[in-house]
Amino acid sequence: MRSRAQKPHKPLRALGVDLGGTRIKVGVVDEQGRLSNLKKFSTRVDLGREALIRRIIRIIQRSLSEDADPQNPPAAIGLGAAGMIDLRKGVVLLSPNFPDWQQIPLARLVSEQTGLPTFLDNDANAITYGEKWVGAGIDMNNFACLTLGTGVGSGLMLGGRLWYGSQGSGPEIGHMTIHPKGRRCLCGNRGCLETLASAGWLVKMATKKRGTNPLAFINPLRKNRMAFTSKDLYLQALQGDPFCRDLFENLGEALGIAIANLIHILSLEGVVLGGGLSRAATIFLPSLEKEFKKRLTLVPPEKIKIRLSRLQEKGGVLGAAGIALERLNKG
Numbered sequence: 001m002r003s004r005a006q007k008p009h010k011p012l013r014a015l016g017v018d019l020g021g022t023r024i025k026v027g028v029v030d031e032q033g034r035l036s037n038l039k040k041f042s043t044r045v046d047l048g049r050e051a052l053i054r055r056i057i058r059i060i061q062r063s064l065s066e067d068a069d070p071q072n073p074p075a076a077i078g079l080g081a082a083g084m085i086d087l088r089k090g091v092v093l094l095s096p097n098f099p100d101w102q103q104i105p106l107a108r109l110v111s112e113q114t115g116l117p118t119f120l121d122n123d124a125n126a127i128t129y130g131e132k133w134v135g136a137g138i139d140m141n142n143f144a145c146l147t148l149g150t151g152v153g154s155g156l157m158l159g160g161r162l163w164y165g166s167q168g169s170g171p172e173i174g175h176m177t178i179h180p181k182g183r184r185c186l187c188g189n190r191g192c193l194e195t196l197a198s199a200g201w202l203v204k205m206a207t208k209k210r211g212t213n214p215l216a217f218i219n220p221l222r223k224n225r226m227a228f229t230s231k232d233l234y235l236q237a238l239q240g241d242p243f244c245r246d247l248f249e250n251l252g253e254a255l256g257i258a259i260a261n262l263i264h265i266l267s268l269e270g271v272v273l274g275g276g277l278s279r280a281a282t283i284f285l286p287s288l289e290k291e292f293k294k295r296l297t298l299v300p301p302e303k304i305k306i307r308l309s310r311l312q313e314k315g316g317v318l319g320a321a322g323i324a325l326e327r328l329n330k331g
Helices: 049-065 106-114 123-134 199-210 230-238 242-266 276-295 312-330
Strands: 013-019 023-030 035-042 076-081 084-086 091-094 102-104 118-122 143-148 152-158 270-274 305-308
Touching: 013 049, 013 123, 013 312, 023 049, 023 312, 035 049, 035 312, 049 106, 076 106, 076 123, 076 312, 084 118, 091 106, 106 118, 118 123, 118 312, 123 143, 123 152, 123 270, 123 312, 143 242, 143 276, 199 230, 199 242, 199 276, 230 242, 230 276, 242 270, 242 276, 270 276, 276 305
Parallel strands: 013 076, 076 118, 143 270, 270 305
Antiparallel strands: 013 023, 023 035, 084 091, 091 102, 143 152
């Protein structure tokens, strides 16, 4: 008697959702880390808490309904959001991206509307997971991931697993003190890494400078704009503007100090740098490496891997989906 041919196994898939303050990114990811149907939407924080939550749910429902493989629909949803997260309950305790969010049971709300198991994690943890799974950290079991954006997000992979710590939300490397008498950070401390190595703070410093010399470092084509971005500063730095180059060189020095501290404390194999500001690495990496080598006194610097993200804007979606698939498999 002939045995029936078994149908090929279809890999589990999950919908990954990266909840940024400016954009929401959504995509479907399978067990091999293959991403499909990546989409981006404006976040619209201005809508207010209730309307924004409804918008997020509508985006998720739309993404599920437009999935390209209806024969193998996503089995779970993974959410990544900035801020303090209660992983067990799937609750956003507070978030810098959504100031009016407190104690929001986001995983439950999404699950109730979609019928799918939903898992919530910090966005930097999701990015770190993604880099370990299919990115620049794939060959490292002990590394830090720093996301240089509006702030400085961070995640730790120790022993091949995400490290959450006793507070349950992972590290806050962006609030490591670099200059004790430095600028006052939004967290209340002075001289945090975030005040030296984030896009938000670069723009603040440049805005303050523009008040005294408005044409010193702004591209003449944009001089009439009321606001500018870190990308504008990067382009000016590429053109040799001394003020902008100093901004990025100081950023590199601060990162060099912070990374050396991390290596001394945790004996990491390396660090992955991501986030939009990491695209300016051609300018700040030389000063980072110089400061890192000067500060790292107990480990040969050549043994430490300092890498740029391979995933960039896809990292949060990939990582959130990967975390969801892992937790789903664990039951």
